[in-house]
Amino acid sequence: MSGPAVSLYLDPQIRDWVLFPITLVMILVGILRHYVVLLLQAAPKKQPRGAIREQRALVRAQILRATAPNSPLPPSYYNAVSQHLTDAFTNGSYLKDGPPKSDASTAPPNPLTDPNAMDGMMAGMKTQMVMMVPQMVIMGWINFFFQGFVLIKLPFPLTLGFKSMLQRGIETPDMDVRWVSSLSWYFLNFFGLNGLYRLILGSDNGAADASRDMSTPFAAAAPQMGQAQDYSKLFKAEQDNLEFSKGLHVWVADDVETRILKKYGRAT
Amino acid sequence: MEVTAALQKLAAYEPRESQRSQRLLEEGQTVLKNNAYLKRGDEGWETLEKLALAALDQGDIEVANKCLKILSDRFPESSRVDCLTGIRIEVTETPEIALSFYDSLLEGDATNAAFWRRKAAVYRKQGKTDLAVKELSTMLDTYYTEVEGWLELADIYSTCQQYTYALQSLSHTLLLAPQNPVHFLLFAETAYLAADVPLALKMYLQVVDMTDDDDDDVPPIDSIPTGLTLRAWYGVKLCTQRLTAEPRLLTSSASQTAAPAATAISSLDDLATERLRTADLNLAGDLVPKGDSALIGAIAKLIGKSGSKS
Numbered sequence: 001m002s003g004p005a006v007s008l009y010l011d012p013q014i015r016d017w018v019l020f021p022i023t024l025v026m027i028l029v030g031i032l033r034h035y036v037v038l039l040l041q042a043a044p045k046k047q048p049r050g051a052i053r054e055q056r057a058l059v060r061a062q063i064l065r066a067t068a069p070n071s072p073l074p075p076s077y078y079n080a081v082s083q084h085l086t087d088a089f090t091n092g093s094y095l096k097d098g099p100p101k102s103d104a105s106t107a108p109p110n111p112l113t114d115p116n117a118m119d120g121m122m123a124g125m126k127t128q129m130v131m132m133v134p135q136m137v138i139m140g141w142i143n144f145f146f147q148g149f150v151l152i153k154l155p156f157p158l159t160l161g162f163k164s165m166l167q168r169g170i171e172t173p174d175m176d177v178r179w180v181s182s183l184s185w186y187f188l189n190f191f192g193l194n195g196l197y198r199l200i201l202g203s204d205n206g207a208a209d210a211s212r213d214m215s216t217p218f219a220a221a222a223p224q225m226g227q228a229q230d231y232s233k234l235f236k237a238e239q240d241n242l243e244f245s246k247g248l249h250v251w252v253a254d255d256v257e258t259r260i261l262k263k264y265g266r267a268t
Numbered sequence: 269m270e271v272t273a274a275l276q277k278l279a280a281y282e283p284r285e286s287q288r289s290q291r292l293l294e295e296g297q298t299v300l301k302n303n304a305y306l307k308r309g310d311e312g313w314e315t316l317e318k319l320a321l322a323a324l325d326q327g328d329i330e331v332a333n334k335c336l337k338i339l340s341d342r343f344p345e346s347s348r349v350d351c352l353t354g355i356r357i358e359v360t361e362t363p364e365i366a367l368s369f370y371d372s373l374l375e376g377d378a379t380n381a382a383f384w385r386r387k388a389a390v391y392r393k394q395g396k397t398d399l400a401v402k403e404l405s406t407m408l409d410t411y412y413t414e415v416e417g418w419l420e421l422a423d424i425y426s427t428c429q430q431y432t433y434a435l436q437s438l439s440h441t442l443l444l445a446p447q448n449p450v451h452f453l454l455f456a457e458t459a460y461l462a463a464d465v466p467l468a469l470k471m472y473l474q475v476v477d478m479t480d481d482d483d484d485d486v487p488p489i490d491s492i493p494t495g496l497t498l499r500a501w502y503g504v505k506l507c508t509q510r511l512t513a514e515p516r517l518l519t520s521s522a523s524q525t526a527a528p529a530a531t532a533i534s535s536l537d538d539l540a541t542e543r544l545r546t547a548d549l550n551l552a553g554d555l556v557p558k559g560d561s562a563l564i565g566a567i568a569k570l571i572g573k574s575g576s577k578s
Contacts, residue, residue: 053410060412063443072442072452072474074467076523081439252446253474257528257536260473263480264489266535 007176010150018182019151022142026189029134030197034205036130041123050096054231057094061085061238068245070252078249086242089235096231139186143169146182154178274317278351279385280416281321289325292318300334313339320352324359332356347373351382358386363394381411388420397424408440415444419451422458431462432522449478449496456503465517466527469507473536475500492550493543501543502567508537509560 064081071078088094148170158166158177167175169183180188197205296319299312320335336356339349350373358366370387374380384407391400404421408414418441425434438455445451456471479497480488493501511517511533518527528536541560544567551570 049410056410056412063412067443067446070446072446073439074470074523074525076525077436077439080436081443253470256470256473256477257532260476261532261535261539263477264539266539 008150008153008179010153014149014151018146018149019185022146022151022182022185023189025138025141026186026193027196029138030193031200033130033134034197034201037127040126040130048096054094054096057085057088058231058234058238061089061242065241065245068248069250071249072252074251074253075249078251079246082242082246086239089239089242092232092235094231094235135190139183142182142186149182150175150179151182151185152180154180274348275351275380275382276414276416278348278355279382279389280420281355282389286325289322292322293326293328293331296322297331300331313342317348317352320356324355327359329356329360332359347377347380347382351386354383354386358390358393363390366390381407381414381417385414385417385420392424397428400424412440413444415441418444419454422454426458426461429461431458434458435462435464449475452478453496453499453503456500459523460503460507462522463517463520464522464525465507465510466521467523467525469504469511469527469536470525472500472503472507476504493547494551498544498547498551498567499571501540501547502564502571504536505540505544505560505564505567508533508540509564512537 064078064085067073068078073081150170154166156178160177163177165187166177166180166184168181168187170181296315299315300319316335316339320332320339323329323331323335333356336349336353339346339352343349354366354369354373357369367387367390370383370390373383374387377383384403388400388403388407391397391403401421401424404417404424408417408421411417418437422434422437422441425431425437435455435458438451438458441448441451442455452471452475456468456475459465459471460468476497479495479500480491480493511527521527527533541563544563548563548566548570
């Protein structure tokens with residue numbers, strides 16, 4: 001960069017009273033937010049036994065199916081277990097709310113009416129609020145007191161493309177891009193402090209994902225919505241799978257005597 | 269995951285006065301006195317839990333109480349400590365009190381499989397086998413993957429000579445852990461007791477197939493059957509003998525298992541005899557008995573000896 005050696009001279013007071021406070025406040029707010037999130041996060045709600053049973057019934061069938069081609073069970077026992085599961089799935093006895101009534105509506109439950117799903121969404125919103133509010137307050141604070149401040153000069157040159165990123169809030173087309181404005185410094189911190197939080201609070205902290213969650217306020221609520229599955233449909237599908245596996249069933253001990261005799265050199 | 273495993277261990281706990289617990293208790297008391305557990309971090313708390321169990325084994329309620337006090341002060345809402353408290357109550361109080369304690373715990377959290385199993389254990393100790401079976405089956409209906417629970421259920425059934433039900437419970441353990449030859453051996457032995465000899469024979473042979481060729485370079489024919497393999501060969505021998513003596517067993521299998529052909533049975537019988545002789549010669553070192561029944565007796569003694577040692 002040509003021209004005078006130093007085009008702008010920054011008061012060291014700006015460094016002491018603006019640059020450091022902004023950085024410090026952001027770090028401290030991040031740490032505070034981490035603990036507030038911890039406080040707000042209620043322990044995951046225990047599911048009632050019926051719900052667990054419903055979820056795990058499918059696993060039972062899957063375990064049985066996985067063993068089928070090389071099954072440890074003789075055919076009669078395998079068929080008994082398989083038949084039992086098929087019957088249970090047909091009758092719906094593993095469903096959380098008991099066997100369905102014959103004329104009950106088959107529409108999938110609306111997640112918005114399910115109080116459990118609502119709880120999950122509210123929890124997501126609460127953490128969102130904890131993320132947003134302090135950031136808005138800090139931004140307001142910087143905008144109000146330090147608007148148009150130039151805080152720091154980067155030690156390396158940059159192209160003009162970075163001007164809008166580094167000099168937000170200062171409308172001077174001629175200023176060197178290396179000068180960083182207060183608002184830009186806030187944004188740099190906002191996106192750049194994750195590494196520091198990870199260092200201070202450990203990798204699984206509530207402060208670091210601030211920037212990620214900022215963009216999608218409903219991200220945290222989404223997985224809970226997906227959980228509202230219609231188990232009666234899944235059970236129906238599983239019945240067919242069980243039927244298929246029955247055909248695949250081979251008892252692992254079916255010809256074990258010939259195998260053993262061969263192994264010990266007694267094959268006839 | 270670690271907590272789940274620990275809870276399973278607690279759920280399966282049974283008091284027994286072993287030398288190990290005696291030693292643990294003696295060592296542990298110095299730990300308790302010097303508050304040394306504080307310096308060892310998480311491991312220290314685990315030591316306290318073990319010490320409490322050892323103290324209960326030895327009937328030293330005072331030490332157990334001390335450990336429990338420390339643990340429940342440190343982890344006031346842990347289900348692991350609750351489970352330990354339950355075991356402590358079982359030792360000194362009446363079964364009714366212990367049951368109501370577990371009931372109150374289950375009311376708070378109906379999804380904790382460990383409490384269910386403790387409850388079943390209390391019922392079993394009381395002699396109320398039917399209730400124990402009921403508790404265990406409800407638990408297993410929800411938590412299908414608890415292999416230990418299925419094993420216990422099978423054990424209860426076999427002590428009541430309900431071998432068919434025991435076999436059904438064991439079949440679930442086979443499904444859940446098909447890589448474990450111990451379960452196969454249990455299944456075979458139960459099938460033998462249930463007089464389903466062809467099924468038992470097949471299962472015994474399966475155990476042999478699973479256990480005989482370890483990583484040694486010795487071909488199986490030259491190896492000396494030990495442990496599980498020996499037990500399995502012993503079972504094979506018993507089965508072939510019974511099948512030759514009572515041919516009607518060949519077709520009377522409750523599980524419709526096809527028995528091997530007669531020639532296969534006789535060569536299996538030969539092979540089993542040869543294997544058992546090898547084992548007897550190498551392990552017991554005494555004169556090899558001549559007749560089949562003498563051989564079976566010697567092997568039974570051998571298995572009994574190694575069983576009591578382990």
